[in-house]
Amino acid sequence: MTNRCTLQLTVLLCLTGAALSVNYGKLRFKLRSSNSACQTLLWQLITSPQHCLDDRMDFQIPRQVEQPQQFQKEEAMVVMYEMLQQIHTIFRRSFSNAGWNETIVEKLLEELDDQMDCLETALEEIKQEGKFPWENRTALRLKTYYLGILQYLKAKFYGRCAWTVVQVEIFRNVSFLNGLIGALQD
Amino acid sequence: MLWARRAVAIRLASLYLMVHVGPSLGAPQASLASSDESCIFSLTLRNFRPILSWELKNRSIVPAHYTLRHTIMSKGADLELVPGCANITRPSCDVTHAWRSLVEMYLPWVIGSRGSTTLVNCVGKVSPVLEMILEPPEFEIVGFVDHINVILKFPPSLPKLPPGEGLWLRLSLAIEEESEGIVRQHLLKIDERTTGNFTYVIDKLIPNMNYCVSVYLKSENLSKLLRSPWKCARLLPRAESVSSESASIGALMSLFVMAAVVGGALTVLKRIGYICLRSKFPKVLNFDGVAIWAFPKLPPLEAVAVAEVIHIHRKRKVWDYSYDDESDGDEEAAPRASGGGYTLHGLAVRALCPESPSSATLGGSEEAESLMAPGPEPEPWPAERTSGAYEGKGAWGAQCTSGASEEEGTWGAQHTSEASEEEGTWPADPFPREDSGPTKSPGDRIFFNVDLNSVLVRVPDGDDSEAPAVVCLPEETVDSDDPEDSASGPEDAPSDENDTARSDVGIGNGYMMR
Numbered sequence: 001m002t003n004r005c006t007l008q009l010t011v012l013l014c015l016t017g018a019a020l021s022v023n024y025g026k027l028r029f030k031l032r033s034s035n036s037a038c039q040t041l042l043w044q045l046i047t048s049p050q051h052c053l054d055d056r057m058d059f060q061i062p063r064q065v066e067q068p069q070q071f072q073k074e075e076a077m078v079v080m081y082e083m084l085q086q087i088h089t090i091f092r093r094s095f096s097n098a099g100w101n102e103t104i105v106e107k108l109l110e111e112l113d114d115q116m117d118c119l120e121t122a123l124e125e126i127k128q129e130g131k132f133p134w135e136n137r138t139a140l141r142l143k144t145y146y147l148g149i150l151q152y153l154k155a156k157f158y159g160r161c162a163w164t165v166v167q168v169e170i171f172r173n174v175s176f177l178n179g180l181i182g183a184l185q186d
Numbered sequence: 187m188l189w190a191r192r193a194v195a196i197r198l199a200s201l202y203l204m205v206h207v208g209p210s211l212g213a214p215q216a217s218l219a220s221s222d223e224s225c226i227f228s229l230t231l232r233n234f235r236p237i238l239s240w241e242l243k244n245r246s247i248v249p250a251h252y253t254l255r256h257t258i259m260s261k262g263a264d265l266e267l268v269p270g271c272a273n274i275t276r277p278s279c280d281v282t283h284a285w286r287s288l289v290e291m292y293l294p295w296v297i298g299s300r301g302s303t304t305l306v307n308c309v310g311k312v313s314p315v316l317e318m319i320l321e322p323p324e325f326e327i328v329g330f331v332d333h334i335n336v337i338l339k340f341p342p343s344l345p346k347l348p349p350g351e352g353l354w355l356r357l358s359l360a361i362e363e364e365s366e367g368i369v370r371q372h373l374l375k376i377d378e379r380t381t382g383n384f385t386y387v388i389d390k391l392i393p394n395m396n397y398c399v400s401v402y403l404k405s406e407n408l409s410k411l412l413r414s415p416w417k418c419a420r421l422l423p424r425a426e427s428v429s430s431e432s433a434s435i436g437a438l439m440s441l442f443v444m445a446a447v448v449g450g451a452l453t454v455l456k457r458i459g460y461i462c463l464r465s466k467f468p469k470v471l472n473f474d475g476v477a478i479w480a481f482p483k484l485p486p487l488e489a490v491a492v493a494e495v496i497h498i499h500r501k502r503k504v505w506d507y508s509y510d511d512e513s514d515g516d517e518e519a520a521p522r523a524s525g526g527g528y529t530l531h532g533l534a535v536r537a538l539c540p541e542s543p544s545s546a547t548l549g550g551s552e553e554a555e556s557l558m559a560p561g562p563e564p565e566p567w568p569a570e571r572t573s574g575a576y577e578g579k580g581a582w583g584a585q586c587t588s589g590a591s592e593e594e595g596t597w598g599a600q601h602t603s604e605a606s607e608e609e610g611t612w613p614a615d616p617f618p619r620e621d622s623g624p625t626k627s628p629g630d631r632i633f634f635n636v637d638l639n640s641v642l643v644r645v646p647d648g649d650d651s652e653a654p655a656v657v658c659l660p661e662e663t664v665d666s667d668d669p670e671d672s673a674s675g676p677e678d679a680p681s682d683e684n685d686t687a688r689s690d691v692g693i694g695n696g697y698m699m700r
Binding site for chain 1: 262
């Protein structure tokens with residue numbers, strides 16, 4: 001009788017764990033496809049950058065983001081979520097800038113939202129699993145990084161070339177996100 | 187506010203210097219500011235080397251020389267001349283050492299000139315992640331029975347770049363094999379060791395099938411890929427050599443079996459004589475020296491004494507339904523002598539030989555019908571006696587099988603041997619009767635009883651000078667209803683005494699002439 005109960009509990013826990021565990025393969029596929037769409041949309045936004053050579057700025061993104069191989073998948077998810085969230089914030093401030101194709105911007109924001117939704121679900125799961133990296137320095141550095149971008153825009157009075165430079169920088173961010181997606185291995 | 191005013195002043199000054207002083211300093215006449223977007227740039231990764239090529243939208247303009255410069259947008263770097271791409275005649279340039287990061291956005295600047303005239307001043311933006319085309323490597327395929335060798339031709343060495351840099355990083359090679367609509371993909375990781383000719387084996391294939399192979403480079407970050415043209419090969423059938431060997435072995439076996447069967451059949455046919463008949467017959471069958479008339483000679487005819495047979499015709503007495511006279515039997519029994527030694531009941535035989543030892547009278551009341559002159563029906567004895575001399579020289583043979591001859595011999599009841607030449611030797615009657623002893627009568631005629639069943643009389647042919655042997659029965663009268671008078675078979679004749687009693691009268695029952 002005791003053995004029977006133990007067996008049933010074990011099966012129940014396994015099934016629950018299987019249901020709650022992150023499907024990283026599916027997450028990778030969804031993130032990568034959405035990320036590819038973001039790249040394409042950003043590329044369409046960037047026009048005549050050769051005229052903004054003088055407004056170019058090295059915002060100095062954290063090097064860990066440039067080398068995602070060192071991240072655990074839980075850290076990678078946290079980093080990714082932070083980046084997506086910041087990018088979304090930056091582009092929400094661009095509605096006031098005339099001259100942009102608003103359709104492209106709306107689509108870009110939708111893609112960013114979709115990625116964040118997928119990551120939120122996964123982050124909740126790893127939070128329940130107790131694997132959430134509460135002390136992630138990369139995430140804190142990213143906050144500083146994106147703050148500087150916002151200050152640049154402000155300083156550039158949200159000029160066209162400033163925005164062009166920021167678009168180019170975000171375009172690079174999306175490429176870094178692809179690297180981070182590769183870190184989400186089972 | 188003060189800072190913005192200073193920035194504007196600096197820009198105006200640099201522009202003035204660029205326009206007026208720049209040409210004197212050797213700076214290109216063309217400026218980036220005056221550039222346009224009249225070129226279409228394309229980046230291709232070929233043999234792990236990024237090649238930037240450009241094409242003028244206005245194809246009528248054909249510069250003689252090209253100069254390529256570039257910069258990136260992430261940093262405030264100056265426009266740099268790409269090494270090896272100054273005053274080039276081809277509209278392409280190897281940017282392996284200039285462009286090393288996939289995530290950067292590069293700004294190429296091309297100035298096309300002819301002589302001192304600037305014909306083209308174009309700039310563009312290129313992102314390797316989005317636009318770099320991964321050109322597949324060259325390859326060859328060799329098909330076997332159940333596998334295909336894919337020979338990939340990679341460059342002898344990879345570009346030497348700092349670790350983590352290079353546009354060909356994190357690439358994988360995909361090899362697809364297709365057969366009857368089914369596609370299988372094989373992935374090969376490319377790293378610094380992937381150099382030179384590389385052979386990849388696609389195994390577990392079905393023999394005698396057509397397979398097509400295509401290769402392409404693949405990357406997680408790079409979206410644009412170029413598939414190579416399909417190269418197809420038909421695999422060899424399985425055990426082709428084995429089948430050919432087995433076919434040859436089978437053919438040899440078949441020939442051997444056929445030869446054995448044919449030889450056996452020929453041997454059997456020869457044994458049974460169907461073919462290759464012997465021309466050498468046994469000696470006994472050799473009739474070369476034998477006369478054509480090969481029939482054996484008939485044995486010599488048995489000497490048969492020619493005897494004169496005297497027919498005795500008996501008149502058949504018709505019964506008149508009177509029972510008065512009973513002297514018929516007596517009359518019948520009594521022999522009636524006739525002239526010339528003839529008896530009515532006997533077969534008178536006149537022996538030609540005087541010393542006939544015995545004689546026998548043919549007697550018996552039986553009537554012996556003449557068989558020498560067969561008629562359609564037995565006829566009554568004629569009254570007249572037709573005499574016929576049966577002249578026997580003394581050699582009688584009851585069942586004489588020998589040929590007729592005039593040899594003198596002895597009489598025999600059933601004498602099958604040749605007659606002896608004893609003249610006048612009459613054989614003893616095998617069925618002697620009381621009165622069977624021969625009695626000589628005048629005229630040298632001997633009368634004796636003869637069992638016609640045992641008499642074989644041969645009628646000589648026409649050439650014989652002797653009188654034909656004709657058996658004549660003595661004439662006598664016979665009752666029509668007398669069963670004893672009827673011509674009976676030989677079973678009645680021999681041992682009956684009554685017959686003996688009547689033997690001197692004539693031929694008794696059972697006597698018949700053959």
